[in-house]
Amino acid sequence: MFNLKKLILAALCLFVLAGCQSSKPAKTASGETAEYAQMRPDARNLDELTVVFSSHGIELDPRKSYYSTEAQIITAIYEGLFSYHPLNLDPVPAVAERWALSEDKKQWTFTIRQNARYWNGDPVRAQDFSAAWLSLLEPGKESPYSSFFDVIEGARDYRNGIQRDPAKVGIIAESDRTLIVKLASPASFFPAMLCHHSFSPIHPSMLDRTDWSPQTQRNWQPPVSNGPFRITSMNDERIVLQKSAQYWENQHVALNKITVKFSSSADEAASLWNSGEARWIAGEVNTNALTDRSGIQVNVMFATYYYFIRSSERPWNDHRVRRAMALVLPWEEIRSVYNLPAETLIFPLRGYPEVKGITEADYEEARRLMTEAGYANGSNTPTLVIRLTPSRDAARVGALMANAWKENLGINVRVEVISPDRYFQAMKEGGYTVGSTSWIGDFADPYAFLQMFRRDSNLNDARLNDSDYEALIERSMIEEGGTRLATLAEAERLLLSRGVVLPICYSPAVNIVDTGELDGWYPNAMDIHPFKYISFKAYRPMPGVAMAR
Secondary structure, three states, X not given: OOOHHHHHHHHHHHOOOHHHOOOOOOOOOOOOOHHHHHHOOOOOOOEEEEEEEEOOOOOOOOOOOOOHHHHHHHHHHOOOOXXXXXXXXXXXXXXXXXXXXXXXXXXXXXXXXXXXXXOOOOEOOHHHHHHHHHHHHOOOOOOOOHHHHHHEOOHHHHHOOOOOXXXXXXXXXXXXXXXXXXXXXXXXOHHHHOOOHHHOOOOOOOOOOOOOOHHHOOOOOOOOOOOOEEEEEEOOOEEEEEEOOOOOOHHHOOEEEEEEEEEOOHHHHHHHHHOOOOOEEEOOOOHHHOOOOOOEEEEEEXXXXXXXXXXXXXXXXXXXXXXXXXXXXXXXXXXXXXXXEOOOOOOOOOOOOOXXXXXXXXXXXXXXHHHHHOOHHHOOOOOEEEEEOOOHHHHHHHHHHHHHHHHHHOOOEEEEEXXXXXXXXXXXXXXXXXXXXXXXXXXXXXXXXXXXXOOOOOOOOOOOOOHHHHHHHHHHHOOOHHHHHHHHHHXXXXXXXXXXXXXXXEEEEEEEEOOOOEEOOOOOOOOOOOHHHOEEOOOOOOXXXXXXX
């Protein structure tokens, strides 16, 4: 039987999270470095590519998109001011031709490429960015990533309805080609954030369209997008993409056509690989059914599977109670079945200070904390609800947690099982105390995880409201380099020591792809592979074999 665990452990030893080491943009005003030029495929090798993703509904509106599969598809159809480098995830200039940073490092001025076009030929304008971003921030819309924009001056107050004038948000289209962004405080990682799909421009014809799905519209038209590819057809089974003739770097896009198929089972995905129809499988696949396993690619991701304790209600809003709960869990037993057990929220990065999480039980200290908080032996505590997905592993972890809290702290526990299609929405609702999630950092920086726990982040499912934590994050915003990373590490220690986050394991990425056949596909920390760089390698005969014309 194929041993995936050995591959994962080997990947942990060999893989370097290169994308998390730097968030500096290219230094040239033109936006192209020698390294970047080498990454571009040779446009003479044109072909068609079929890829397979796990089946689920795809949201095409970048303001609403949430899942990693959607993010991968959006690398084809949309492009922001910066995009991801395919190897190390550094921000690469995209629609931004050049930029300038003010002396106080709070104002960025971007110049839009004159040849940036949507697939219908319309120019991409600074107004398309400002309108899209302000639309995403509109109060009441609850866009999944709207709190990412809190680094921008006035964005937090606007999206929370504290002030309702969009003109007071630091997003200014000075002209068709000049976009000014004013930050609330310096943020050296801002270019890395701008790679994220939520910062995409939106064509004026799409801005007020509330539903972009073909399933709900009789005369559906593909979105007018500005990426290297455009959608030509879409249904529940597949999306067909065609290279955009209007894309500003069209001559360096090697693929003419991409077909994204959605598999309904792991066996179906394996069958599409075995037949040779699909050359990249991302998502669920039966590795034991593969006739050719040479394409199995495993690498460590900037991703963590963790549980969290909500702190919006008593007594769970008392960090002494949460810490006591974390101190009585059988951590070794909980984490023992995982290939990459995690004691921290953020995968250990080069340059990021070491952070110690809770690894051992301390029953005496836990009981002391409960008594100090006024809940000795679980007195006056309501029933604690753990909300789980219907899986064997979730049931195992939930049972271990419930037993530990009942036996050691006297807390009554009830387990709720929520269907997978409703689980993420259920995390936003009340009525529970403990939930879980697997989170992939959306840009290559620790802030991608830590910003979720800010008091007014719409990703703050833990409902944390901790002044000490807020002060640390605010302090990090005006710091740079190692000083900033040290402050962020201190913030992570607070999340762990106060029982907000209960880390379980780091998540590996498993793809089936023949890198001997495809250029431009590289394992990386976010498991995102921009389609514009992918090409088929020129066929090379074996030594001693001549090629016939």
